[in-house]
Amino acid sequence: MFQLFKDSLEPKLITLWRLQGYSKSDFYADLVAGLVVAIVALPLAMAIAIASNLPPERGLFTAIVAGFIISAHGGSRYQIGGPTAAFVVTVSMVAMEHGYEGLVLATMMAGIILMIMSFVHAGELIKFIPYPVVIGFTSGIALLIAFSQVRDFFGLKVESVPPDFIHKFMLYISHLDDMNIYAVIVSLVSVGIILFFKRYIPKVPGPIVVVVFAGVAVWMFNLPIETIESRFGPIPSMLPSPTWPDISFEKLRQLMPDAITIAILAAIESLLSAVVADGMTGTHHKSNAELFGQGIANIASGFFGGLPATGAIARTATNIKAGARTPVAGIMHAFWLFVFMLFLTPLIIKIPLAALAAILIVVAWNMSEVKHIKEIMKAPRSDRIILIVTFILTILVDLNFAIQTGIALASILFIDSMMKTTKIRIFENEEDPDSIDRKTLPQDVEVYEIQGPLFFGIAEKLIDVLNLFEHPPIVFILRMRYVPYIDAAGLHALEILHERLTKQQTVLILSGVGPEVQSHIVKASLNRLIGNENIVDHISKALTRASQITDKTQTYNKGGV
Template sequence: MPTWHLFIPKLFTVLREGYGASDLKSDAISGLTVAIVALPLAMALAIASGVPPERGLYTAIIGGFIISFFGGSRFQIGGPTGAFVVVVFNVVHEFGYEGLVIASLMAGVFLLIAGFAQLGTYIKYIPYPVVTGFTAGIAVIIFSSQVKDLLGLQIASPPPDFVDKWVGYGEHLSSFSAVTVLISAAALATIVILRKTAPQAPGFLIAIVGASIAVWGFGLDSDTIGQRFGEIPHMLPAPQLPDFSAFTFDRLVMLLPSAFTIAFLAGVESLLSAVVADGMTGRRHRSNCELVAQGLANIGSVILGGIPATGAIARTATNIRAGARSPLSGIFHAAFLLLFMMILAPLMPFVPLAALAAVLTIVAWNMSEFQHFRHLMRAPAGDRLVLLTTFLLTVLVDLTAAIEAGVVLAAILFMHRMAQAVEIETHHKLIDEDVDDLTDPISAPYSVDAALPEDVTVFTINGPFFFGAAARLSEVLEHIGQAPKVFILRMRYVPFMDATGVTALLKVFEQSHSQGTQIILCRVQPQPRKILNDMCAQKSCPPIEFAVNFEDAQQRAITLMAE
């Protein structure tokens, strides 16, 4: 197989397969839908990262375009994400924006090297306790950074250190603004209520527009984007490289850990997002091609005034549910964001910071993965140690140290378990490698659930049930809006599951059952079925249907819907 085929963008694959007017219409609609969601998020994430809001828009436009154009996933939506907030804020605080540009350029090069070295296959297997630990830690830090704007505290610049920050908040608590608290509480309530009553509505945008109209219409005294950052540009800036002569070798060495962290987060977040997209559509992404696209996106984003970019799980899931057919949906998303910036730039300064803080509070809650964190606290002692170490180091020290310590601890724990494990013989590869669909096209149609009722959702898992796959199923169910009545999980290509994977999977089943969703497992292989039966025998499990093949699962789903 020619290696270079694995680096051909999925956009090329789609156009080669055939692309019609109906596909273009679907991609345009889904791109517009995601752009509406991304508009307030991009600005809020930029402000939380310590840079002006327009840099978040530049990132979503430039990074989003490059990721969709060059990426190895059909449905990936790229842009700024909460995972970067902590590292970006710290770099900007210590080295300024030019330091962030250099760190991001270095990270882009690291991602290109990782992609061409075909390391993407293995990044997907970062231990789940490590991922959960640092994402939960980042969520705590993001929320902490928004308390000032949520309450309207009169504190010029909160200390960067987590403990000192909260001490400062306590000392200035009496300076809170009742008007600001009312605005942030109303924005939070709007988002939460809309998620319950109208999950398809753009809750973030509605909350921000409503708060902006209230502040402007009633002349409320609350800080806005315009008061803190001034006007928003209505066009992209000209490309510009930093002044490398101002950075000595010692300073570049100091930026190296931050560059590594940016590259690591971009790789992990984008590939987890691509895995979720695969499960929702039955397609397969090319992980190394995706890493190359992430590298190019991070380089292009900062050259045009942005911040680091990666694949966004929630926006990618929204893209799929809106009917996306190809990477062109991500390109449309970038184009619509550029159009919004050109048209709405004069209005953006009226947006109250309290409303953006409310948006980031919801982002932090979603990132915290509280249910997953609590579930892991019932895991074996080794997993709990990895989780808590990564979490506490993220919050109290820094993200780089947390990732390094978490990965090392997880590696030691893995080696210990392997020394005690019995050998498992299988004819399947336990590493889920990329597929060359250029010379060996995948014949499976995209719309695997076309013959199914609307309230039936299908998710496909390919390869061994690795650390993050099970927990990401719950994210899919959260992001598709109203819980489906039937959830078909296709497991034909899962040769092996361990106790950690089964435990996480059963947790997803319990959550689904509580929402009235019936689970159908399709074509489960002997080893996974045995460990499922063994572990279900030890505890009360929700009812699960087993289907011998997908056709059988379809019939069972239709029968269940008719009951």
């Protein structure tokens, strides 16, 4: 057992080295792939930090520290970790409400939660989050990210932007006359360049072409556009010393909901990215090792002044296309980013914010899941409702509430559909060899059948069956051959059914009880209440038992007369 637990958390890097070894050609391939990914990650890391209303170096710190650890300790062969656009809304809200130190503490708490999730093997459970909920909040985040870039995209003269969607929208409308035409041109050309390279020259990273082109254009023509330098000043060329945030019980209590949101987002994003990588390469990731690595990475990112981190789907796909062979490519991507920060910061700060806004606008469009939204809108009504509600709440309220409401609504609608699916009736099927129509039914015996799980949603319906009888039968047979599952409410309903039938002097017989359901009945001691002789595995035995009871009752009644 301990060995299985240890193996599930063993980093993919160690597993590969142990089973396959590592050659010079592998290292060269990983070195080149890491460089390509670092070139893509450089502008994205800074853009995500700026979109979160934080200095750009925070994004670089995250990409270097968390990117290194996610590859070294994670469970995916090709995963590239770092700051992602999915965190922008949550990060900006936490930093605005609790300050950057509060964000650091929430990030480290999220890391601990992710590690706990890996210990309890929650990696397999993430897939049970309803698909419409995932698409709903992802699309909502995409719209919020796009909206957060309107100021820099159009060069609006706005000192501070409110966090909520409605006030942000009204502010932008009121400042449209302050639009900077140079910023708009740079932004539109940047979007065009990214789309052009993605379609016609996919091997060349469009974002790096954009920042180089935009930076040179602003410098050559002295365009009046904000740059990283003009808004944030110089950025450090070294990682900061690790620091531990102030901790108090009150802070932990206040930040717990945000930490849970960050952990859930990190888990979903990283595992989705790992699944995408598996689909592209035919490999298999270790979900719990991935969560463990994500946990360590987020704790370390907080120590070194970074942001929440997770697996980045676009950067992971770039890593694969660049020829990566092992997680060393992700480690080298972090190394190259550190080299860039060490030697290129005088050039990096010349990047115009309009270009970074354009990059994030394209990222937001790719996140919007338009294709999947169209698919869900053709799905059953319940899925459409979940998608729309989650999407609207993500935009108008917050991500925490949206995810909780989406999952709760999905659960309620699922229970409703299960209640409609589960039937309690006299089941007649001419093709069924065990149909009651093919059996000889003793007098004063009623037979009903449950089709589907007997859970809390259907328990009341079972008890209501008694209202269908004009005269109480001597024996009531409840067929349970199609009951795969029973919960506490279902067991309680059987108990109440037995009590009410007993008051009417009716004997309850359970027929076709499967092994799993039988075990729950025994654990609840219902077999003693109902009688072991009245719990049988086939309808023929139930009818034989019913005949014995009816014969005995009729004989007793005659004797009594």
